[in-house]
Amino acid sequence: MRKSVAGRLKNALALSYQQNHRRWFLSSSHSRFFSSSPPVLDSAASTSMANSSSSPSPSPLTLQTINPKVVRSSVTALHFQVLKCEYAVRGEIVTLAQRLQEELQKNPGSHPFDEILYCNIGNPQSLGQQPITFFREVLALCDHPAILDKSETQGLFSADAIERAWQILDQIPGRATGAYSHSQGIKGLRDAIAAGIEARDGYPANPNDIFLTDGASPAVHMMMQLLIRSEKDGILCPIPQYPLYSASIALHGGTLVPYYLDEASGWGLETFELKKQLEAAKSKGISVRALVVINPGNPTGQVLAEGNQRDIVEFCKQEGLVLLADEVYQENVYVPDKEFHSFKKVSRSMGYGEEDIALVSFQSVSKGYYGECGKRGGYMEVTGFSADIREQIYKVASVNLCSNISGQILASLVMSPPKVGDESYESYRAERDGILSSLARRAKTLEDAFNNLEGITCNKAEGAMYLFPCINLPQKAIKAAEAAKTAPDAFYAHRLLNATGIVFVPGSGFGQVPGTWHFRCTILPQEDKIPAIVSRLTDFHKGFMDEFRD
Amino acid sequence: MRKSVAGRLKNALALSYQQNHRRWFLSSSHSRFFSSSPPVLDSAASTSMANSSSSPSPSPLTLQTINPKVVRSSVTALHFQVLKCEYAVRGEIVTLAQRLQEELQKNPGSHPFDEILYCNIGNPQSLGQQPITFFREVLALCDHPAILDKSETQGLFSADAIERAWQILDQIPGRATGAYSHSQGIKGLRDAIAAGIEARDGYPANPNDIFLTDGASPAVHMMMQLLIRSEKDGILCPIPQYPLYSASIALHGGTLVPYYLDEASGWGLETFELKKQLEAAKSKGISVRALVVINPGNPTGQVLAEGNQRDIVEFCKQEGLVLLADEVYQENVYVPDKEFHSFKKVSRSMGYGEEDIALVSFQSVSKGYYGECGKRGGYMEVTGFSADIREQIYKVASVNLCSNISGQILASLVMSPPKVGDESYESYRAERDGILSSLARRAKTLEDAFNNLEGITCNKAEGAMYLFPCINLPQKAIKAAEAAKTAPDAFYAHRLLNATGIVFVPGSGFGQVPGTWHFRCTILPQEDKIPAIVSRLTDFHKGFMDEFRD
Structure with a gap:
């Protein structure tokens, strides 16, 4: 943190935030969390009920009669965006992103970007990260053990993967990978x-x-x-x-x-x-x-x-x-x-x-x-x-x-990857270290980019797969968000997506100190995409701040 | 049903069953099911609490403070055996079976049988059923797509499995089988x-x-x-x-x-x-x-x-x-x-x-x-x-x-297995039909065997993987079960296991009309084991009935 957010945090603990017909209040002891029936639930429920009762509902299960814990499950965090907190990392904004992606496919040039840059979810292989070869070799062999002693298999799989598959199969009663195991899991695997x-x-x-x-x-x-x-x-x-x-x-x-x-x-x-x-x-x-x-x-x-x-x-x-x-x-x-x-x-x-x-x-x-x-x-x-x-x-x-x-x-x-001396060890180590060092570079590049933007401060991604920068939004932007009946961080994220194709999750999906706004950005896009993310974000942010400068 | 059980069922709807310190009553409207705090729960809970409070419990989570729904989750059915209903198909009797199996391994000849014959759970591959080759080929190829276009792969996998793997991978965004999918599942697979x-x-x-x-x-x-x-x-x-x-x-x-x-x-x-x-x-x-x-x-x-x-x-x-x-x-x-x-x-x-x-x-x-x-x-x-x-x-x-x-x-x-004309079709059909016709033979053999036993009636296994024979136990056996502080069907199942190595699940694990006793027997042991099951069961049953004849 280069700029102090602490004062803002301390002062912001009492916030009233009006949005459309909803109003809620957070005291310094954050009493909404303790309330079993938060007012936002009643509001949401009554809205939904109105919707469902206006259309013919033949079903014996309706929003009036569903387990209210399910409806409530999304409204326990701080802001109305959390009405859909389960959707936060793959929710409303991702639905929009997918729609834009379809539009781009059907009609290239229909948007001011040529691809969607997903930074919303910790799902590395969806963004092109390749699986670790050794792990997949062993999984494939355990799925189809019939090939284990065929001669062609030696040419396709590493020797230690074949050996490991045998070891694992020997730990499974009857070598039956298609059988239910002990409810805690296969004992030999728990040993490992x-x-x-x-x-x-x-x-x-x-x-x-x-x-x-x-x-x-x-x-x-x-x-x-x-x-x-x-x-x-x-x-x-x-x-x-x-x-x-x-x-x-x-x-x-x-x-x-x-x-x-x-x-x-x-x-x-x-x-x-x-x-x-x-x-x-x-x-x-x-x-x-x-x-x-x-x-x-x-x-x-x-x-x-x-x-x-x-x-x-x-x-x-x-x-x-x-x-x-x-x-x-x-x-x-x-x-x-x-x-x-x-x-x-x-x-x-x-x-x-x-x-x-x-x-x-x-x-x-x-x-x-x-x-x-x-x-x-x-x-x-x-x-x-x-x-x-x-x-x-x-x-x-x-x-x-x-x-x-x-x-x-x-x-x-x-928990027991290849060891020094195993046939796969060198390639395994190269794959592992390649991924981790690339993630470290991506984290640093994105962190620096955020900290170079006006009104944004970003802590280090020391670990995990995310940055959670804080954005000090101009009052004019906050008012525009209110007018658009959305939370300010969601307003920013939607504008960013529509302008650049970059998908961030608004901080309200995770909870944040009231009066502060954040978004979560994964460090997972492949390294060759990072420069485009940085330059598109930078251009967008400048334009946004100019548009809404107080 | 060759002998009428109906009269017994009708008359048995009011039953008081005493077992140790527990007593419960079932009215004709089966009110125990409706009770949110069945007496058996209180009894069980107080027993467990006594146990846990007598030993030092450093944990902040104790049986007194655990979610009572979890404790209660096993006591919603009719009989006290259902105290452990979650364990029914892999519970107390299976624990005993596993102990006997270990004893046999360490000390062959320690029991009057040389192997445990598991008839307790619908887990076919644990009993030697082989997976369908085509399905496993496709799974292995999707696990390790790197081998899909290697020449050795042609020699190891059928052509339609390779083709199907390609088709499936093409339905997965980025061909990433290691990525989270849509929460309903991959769209192309749902299409299939x-x-x-x-x-x-x-x-x-x-x-x-x-x-x-x-x-x-x-x-x-x-x-x-x-x-x-x-x-x-x-x-x-x-x-x-x-x-x-x-x-x-x-x-x-x-x-x-x-x-x-x-x-x-x-x-x-x-x-x-x-x-x-x-x-x-x-x-x-x-x-x-x-x-x-x-x-x-x-x-x-x-x-x-x-x-x-x-x-x-x-x-x-x-x-x-x-x-x-x-x-x-x-x-x-x-x-x-x-x-x-x-x-x-x-x-x-x-x-x-x-x-x-x-x-x-x-x-x-x-x-x-x-x-x-x-x-x-x-x-x-x-x-x-x-x-x-x-x-x-x-x-x-x-x-x-x-x-x-x-x-x-x-x-x-x-839901979309190989079709006529596919390279794998004939072998797939042979595997499928072999399994299903063998299951049908096993079901019939076991059904007949049960119906040949004194006091046992058994409906057909028209489908699924189970027989649920009714056993009319002599009063002397019921009294012996009471003395042993166990339900009569569990008493029989334990005696059977100890004498023969055969594992049946007592009917009380599934619920049954009060006053009737059953057990569930899978039809899954491999066909060459069925004669041994029939002859051991028959011998045991004769001895049991002779021992407890009223």
Whole structure:
């Protein structure tokens, strides 16, 4: 942060924002988060009801009779854009982008740009990132083991991929990759993951603590399902946050208790703020059950310092909170002065064991340098829970029988990639390092570009896949947004998209300090597209600021 | 049914069953299902609480503070065995089986059998069923497209598999099988599925009605989440039922409204019974929102007659219920006089369109002749809902971003398998027909074997993968079960397992008319194992009946 946002943050905590017929108020204790029936819900619901009752609705399921938690699930964060928070990273603005893309295909030249530049979602392979060859070789061989001992296979696949496929198949009962597995995942694969965690942390990991899941999202849902009994149960969540958390808390009927990351200190996480929000929630009768930490941060891109992590662990221990550690970006660190430390490693290094801290670490194959979003693999490592609670976690896991086996295999592979001396090692290392170093360059280029723009400040993307720049919009632009019945950050993002084809997600999709405006920009477009993004953004921004200068 | 069970069913509707300290009562309107706090829950909860409070529990999450819906999720069906209904198909008895298997491995000869014969779960490939070659070829090629144009690939893969892989990759934006897809699934794959549904039914299908999911279970959860607002919302479910339904209703906080399948008429589904249960629920203030039908039946194996289906559609239309049609066994029909008809086809053939009936059809790649359980693919086809409700379904789908792409591809493949003239067609047909005809033989052999046993009657497995024989246990055995603090059917199943290595699931895991006892037996063990199962079962049963003869 080059310009101080802190003062603005402090002063902006009471905001009234009028938009069309909606008006809402945020007190300094952010009471909307605690309210089980936020006024914006009533407003939204009544609008929708009016719509649905005016058209003939033969269905026994209508917006009047649907589970209100579903309708409400999108309105737990700060601004009206969050009415569609689930859509934030692939929502309204993406729908518009897709329409523009179709128009360009049908009628080239119909817009002042020749392609859509998607910076909205952490989906690397959709933007041309290639999968890691070794991982895909093993997956293909496990899908069709009949070719494993054919001579042609030697010419098509690396020797260690063939060997690894055999090893994995031998760990699967009957070598049946088409069978349901144990509800926690195949034991041999959990062994490999536990060994990978041990190698990463230097502390023991137990394969029986691993629950393999279809990506990290179902794991988060499982924990929310276990933790939340009613709207009186609260979950401490960072703001800004990845909307999975607000949605999951709302769908399970709980209350999101926000704590604000400090933009001025590079999205720092202060235990002072945690304590303040915890007390505020308690005073409203909310029983706070868990703390969500996303490290490296999404959408904020910071990497927590180890000292900061120790404070968080201590806070959870003292307050008796479950620590839900979203560590899906653990491989994505781009700055030399920061390093990823798992919360398990940090708590063990403090001398805290199973008896001291209840900790869930989420990991996913969708992120890292591999970015295998479509494979839906992931796991959670669950430590510090009693046997009876573990049994309940297992029960919830078993309702869906098991996660997909390819995703399970891939989760084991990313935690035990090729080693020095393996046939694939050099090519694997080149692919991995090529992706990570390119991501680091892209992050730096985009960060610098943002910081060169009038009224925009942007923290470093130390890790993860995102930048979350703050934009100080002129009052005239804010008024124009009001007139257009949209939030100011969404107004900017729409104008940007229509003018340049660049897709950013408005900050209101993630939550932000009231009165501040941001957008999330991924660092994922291929490197040869970055200069075009920078120059189009720069030109657009200059024109926008000139148009709306106060 | 050769012996009439009907009288017993009618008379048994008031039952008091004492077991250890637990006692519960079932009135003729089955009020336990409607109770949001069944007495068995209180009993179970207090037992568990006592356990957990006696051991030091450092965790902020304890059985006292966990979401009670999770604890309760296993106690919504009829008998105490259902305390662990989620474990029914892979639960307590399977844990015992696995222990015995380990003992056999360590110490051959330690038990009076040399292997465990798993008949507990519909997981064909775990018992040696081989995957369909064409499907796996395509999956492997889509996993590792880099080999698609290598010359060795021609020698390893069939030409139409290579061609199909290209086709599928061309339907995926950027050919990126590692990218998140549209939250409903890849459009081109939904097109193929819709075409498959059209070919099956002779009525149009819309790709925008298809939601691809990680198996059928998440689709069922999604619909329950949308339908259930509180414990005052009821879902009509068959008894016996697949425990996914009882668990999902409980986890979402609703009430299971049971209707009994009529064992005497081959597990028939009578609208008289539906009406009776609907009225009984209404009189208790329950708002019934949907009707679950499993066709072909699980655990009951019946295939509904078309006339019966028409009655059900008419009932749903008249009562304004969403029809949730579990049609995952649509390919598994074994008798010449029955045929699968989708509920969509039936309702369209009655002249009912989108305006008349709200219908969700669930399909899965885990069943059929392919049995690809580990791939976690499936879809629901959602028709008859208004646009605003569709938007809410989409929102719930988008919380988890998308289902796994391999599962999506496989779902499209099972709905568009090789056709006459394709290179793979003959081998594909031979594999498919070989599996289905073998399943039919196994079903008949097991059915006959059961019906040859004293006190056992068994309906035909017309479809699906299960037999659900009724066992008339001697009073002496029932008393012995009471003394052993277990349900009589579980008592029998445990004795059977310990004596023979055969694993059946007690009927109490699925629900059954009180006072009747059943077990579920899959027809999936490989054909060469069937004679051993029949002879071991027969010997055991004779000995058991002799031991406990009244």
